[in-house]
Amino acid sequence: MQAWQVHELGEPGEVMRLAEAERPTPGEGQVLLRVRAANINFPDALMCRGQYQVRPPLPFTPGVEICGETEDGRRVIANPALPYGGFAEYAVADAAALLPAPEALDDAEAAALHIGYQTGWFGLHRRAGLEAGETLLVHAAAGGVGSAAVQLGKAAGATVIGVVGGAAKAAVARELGCDVVIDRREQDVVAAVKEATGGRGADVIYDPVGGQAYAQSAKTVAFEGRIVVVGFASGSIPSPALNHALVKNYSILGLHWGLYNTKNPKLVQHCHEQLTGLAARGAIKPLVSERVPLAGAADAVQRVADGLTTGRVAVLPSQENGAAA
Known part of the structure; x- marks a missing residue:
């Protein structure tokens, strides 16, 4: 599979490298997900710089928020388990933390619903x-x-x-x-x-x-x-x-x-139910200003880091999936 990897710390546009990599193997309690859309967050840039509170071992793949597909075909929202982040064709995530992607939102919008909302x-x-x-x-x-x-x-x-x-x-x-x-x-x-x-x-x-x-x-x-x-x-x-x-x-x-993911995960589930309801009635709809192919991820992360974007920028490992969902 293709995946962006960071082998040394620095500016995203300089240290992110697109490479061929083995599909990650899920650990105990984890699942393999095909990445349908990965949302870019400011922490992705901080992680590349080594300035985030979470510091995955090198090399790692950034991308902390995705809409993915399980092996049995379910569309879900997840926070990938680093170092196998979302700027790749496949990622892994904790099975217990998967959330159903709202039907009212496409892949890119669903990926953008989680952390920010x-x-x-x-x-x-x-x-x-x-x-x-x-x-x-x-x-x-x-x-x-x-x-x-x-x-x-x-x-x-x-x-x-x-x-x-x-x-x-x-x-x-x-x-x-x-x-x-x-x-x-x-x-x-x-x-x-x-x-x-x-x-x-x-x-x-x-x-x-x-x-x-x-x-x-x-x-x-x-x-x-x-x-x-x-x-x-x-x-x-x-x-x-x-x-x-x-x-x-x-x-x-x-x-x-x-912290709520570990201190009170039931509240995260409750919040997702509230957000899903708001999305269903059109009260909220993530602003996805750009949808870029996997090859454009490093440049997009750098632009988010530099404050040059509005709303969310989504990375689509498969252009077809992101556009048609």
């Missing part, structure tokens, strides 16, 4: 307790993680403010359903949020960016608001002033979705 659902509902009528602010609203949060916020009945970088991403955020879109390159984010909320601020802030975005969050969070820390795509990890959280009476909530 699970993270959004847990962040907004389990951690922040978002309620209908509240205001949700989403940083990087046109990105893969942010676009999921926007759709989930709208589905929950919230007013959604999306912060993006650039006119093209602003257009995407509007199409996703943002009630207010703020272009951080052209506008003062803090002033724009205060204007949009009548000076009150946002009840829930969803931050996958960190750095300056977090500083803006602390200045725009409402009384009894909640800042959900999802990641640090900016590369800068902020050090929040806890006295500021005390004085303004807001909460800072961390979210590591992957």
Whole structure:
């Protein structure tokens, strides 16, 4: 089979190599999956750089989220068991963690439903307790993680403010359903949020960016608001002033979705059922901006790493499968 492999750490576009490899052999409790679509996540780039909390042994195949097909023909969503990731024709995954791919979504959309939407659902509902009528602010609203949060916020009945970088991403955020879109390159984010909320601020802030975005969050969070820390795509990890959280009476909530897979996997299953229902009635639909063949994976991972994409980019080991599903 063909598989992308990383033999040394560095930028994805430089260290990912497409090679012929043996099909992985499932271990105890694992299954072999034919990869129908693999979704690119920012952690794939971090893993190539050696900057992710999970560091698989070299060489490894990136790709942490797929829609695959079991040997008995079932279409499933899975997180491949590294080092045999999803940017390959075949991958392996833990049998107990397989989730049925929603019938309402094609392969690429199904692959994009898992990590980003699970993270959004847990962040907004389990951690922040978002309620209908509240205001949700989403940083990087046109990105893969942010676009999921926007759709989930709208589905929950919230007013959604999306912060993006650039006119093209602003257009995407509007199409996703943002009630207010703020272009951080052209506008003062803090002033724009205060204007949009009548000076009150946002009840829930969803931050996958960190750095300056977090500083803006602390200045725009409402009384009894909640800042959900999802990641640090900016590369800068902020050090929040806890006295500021005390004085303004807001909460800072961390979210590591992957922990639920080991700490409370039943909640992951429950979340998937909720997401499947939302997809069935059209309330959410992953934004897949690009579908690239397996040969284009390294370039696509690099573009995601560089912040040049919107929504999700899917890798299709079989163009036929991805296009027709």
